[in-house]
Amino acid sequence: MTDIPTTGAPQAAPVPAADPATSPTGHPATHPAARPATGPATGLGTAVTASRDCPACGTANPAASSFCEECGADLVVAPRASAVVSGLPHAATPTGAATAPTDPDGAVLTSATPQTAPAGEESPLDVGWTGAVPSAAVVPADDEPTCQACGQGRIVDGYCDQCGTPPPNPRDHLVESPTTWVGGVCDIGRRHARNEDAMSLSASDGPGSRAVLVVCDGVSMATDSHIASLAAAQAARAALDQPFPKGAGTPDAWAAGAGRALTGAVTRANEAVAAAVEDVPNPPSCTLAAAVVEDDVIVAGNVGDSRVYWLPDAADEPATQLGRDDSFAQEQMAAGIPRLEAETGPHAHSITRWLGRDAPEDLTPHLTTMRATPGWLMVCSDGLWNYCSEAEDLRSLLHDASARLDDVTPTTVAQALVDFANEQGGRDNITVALARLAGRGSSTTTEATASAAPVEGDPTDG
Structure with missing residues (x-):
């Protein structure tokens, strides 16, 4: 050139x-070349x-x-x-050595010193170009998941590179399985724009040894209740993960300590909700249902209308809802109105107690203690029990779903129950958490003592 x-x-x-x-x-x-007759040397001479x-x-x-x-x-x-x-x-120059050109005054000529061109004006050789190299096929990075909308594209920079659809929110469908005998599924359902349910689970390896199951349901009429439910679930589970005083070391002593811990966990959960949300006229709020298991002894409690069920294997042992709802429907049932009528009425899901900045003063959970036989412990939101509320009906549904599964685990059974709710319409978010217990007891069920129960006059006392 x-x-x-x-x-x-x-x-x-x-x-x-x-x-x-x-x-x-x-x-x-x-x-x-001759220099100009006047003016200083420019230093631009060239050999x-x-x-x-x-x-x-x-x-x-x-x-x-x-x-x-x-x-x-x-x-x-x-x-x-x-x-x-x-x-x-x-002077003599060693063979093969280059000599830099100089001007008559002995200065090295500028043109003999390699110069770096401004950025963007380099010679191809200055930047190491050695010719065209055939390009290989582009391989998607491992962190670019397949688009769930079209099944063809990859998610790049937050959108599918084929159809432009963003990936689903991770909270739309969550699966937890801390161990083989405890697991759960939390799903957005089919009608809601976001999932305001939350769950938090923990468990030791030995079946029936130690587990904590917490489910919270955000109140949809309040703002940003998905924040409240997640904060409450995580705070309650963290509080219940701590060892409880066992007193005399008997199951009853442990159950008493667990009941006090569960009551304290509700307080911690309520504080977490208040800290996580803003003080607005209609602040985020949620329900809470939790169960703690140790050596097949169960302590369950709830505030609001999320539920805990005991679903035993033995047909001659009754299935039971552990605790009772804080809801208008529960008040109607306490007044003698049939369950089906009460739970399908216009105000059936209006709750009378909840967690949040505007929560009522009394948040003592409805506590129940029992010794488990072989069976399933379930904690769920109303997204499931809306379609199957009676404990006996829910047990039949669980057993039928399990019979159709090749691999029966808490997670697969929970997913089958979530699928059932979605098939019925999926009008609400759906959460199902399960623990499979081998059982060592006689399924004796007792309500909490008066000191742990709601104060007299609470509308849910019946």
């Missing part, structure tokens, strides 16, 4: 080489030869060329060793 002269700059003209016989050095030489051979391919190029016209090699970076300024004595 040929450099284009810079407009306005004086251009050097080559001077005919002196006769070897008259050259001070006795060798052919090229004289530098001139009749031609400039490429050090890479040997092609002869015009003397003023900076790059080889044949291969593109940089001719300035690698000046010819034989290009010596005439009129100056020079």
Whole structure:
């Protein structure tokens, strides 16, 4: 290639080489261009030869060329060793060593020093370009999941690269399985725009040894109740994960300690909700249902209308709802109205107690203690029991769902029950948490003592 002269700059003209016989050095030489008669030296002088051979391919190029016209090699970076300024004595140079051109005053010529071009104006060789390389097929990164909407594209920068659909919110469908005998599923359902249910589970490895199951349901009429439910579930589970005082070391002593701990967990959950949400006219709020298991002894409690069920395997042992709802429907049932009528009425899901900044003063949970036989412990939101409320009906539903499964685990059974609720319409968010218990007791069920029960006069006392 040929450099284009810079407009306005004086251009050097080559001077005919002196006769070897008259050259001070006795060798052919090229004289530098004459400088202007006035003004300081510009330092832009250039050693001139009749031609400039490429050090890479040997092609002869015009003397003023900076790059080889044949291969593109940089001719300035690698000046010819034989290009010596005439009129100056020079010492012997080791074979193969390059000599930098100098001006008559002994200064190294600027053109002999490699210069770095401004960004964006580099020679291809300056930036290491060695020619075109065939590109390989683009392989999606492992963290780019397949689009669930079209099943073809990948999620890149928050959207499908084929159909443009964003990925679902992780809370839309959650599965937890802390151990083989405890698991749960939390699902958005089919009607709501977001999932305001939350669950938090923990368990030890040994079946029936130690587990905590917490389910919270955000109140849909309040703002941002999905924040309240998650804060409450996590805070309650953290409080219940702590060891309880066992007193005399008997199951009854442990159950008493667990009941006090569960009452304290409700308080911690309510505080967590208040801290997580803003103080607005209609603040976020939620229900809470929880169960603690240790050595097959169950302590359950609830505030609101999320529920705990005991569903035993034995047909001659009754299935039971542990605790009772804080709701208008519960008040109607206490007054003698049939369950079906009460739970399908216009105000059936109006709750009378909840967690949140505007929660009622008394948040003592409805506590129940029992010793388990072989069976299932369930904690769920109303998204499930809306379609199957009676404990006996729910047991039949669970057993039928289990019979159709190849692999019966708490998680697979919970998913089957969530699928059932969605098939019925999925009008609400759905959460099902299960613990499979081998059972060592006689299924004795007792309500909490008066000191732990709601105060007299609470409308849910019946």
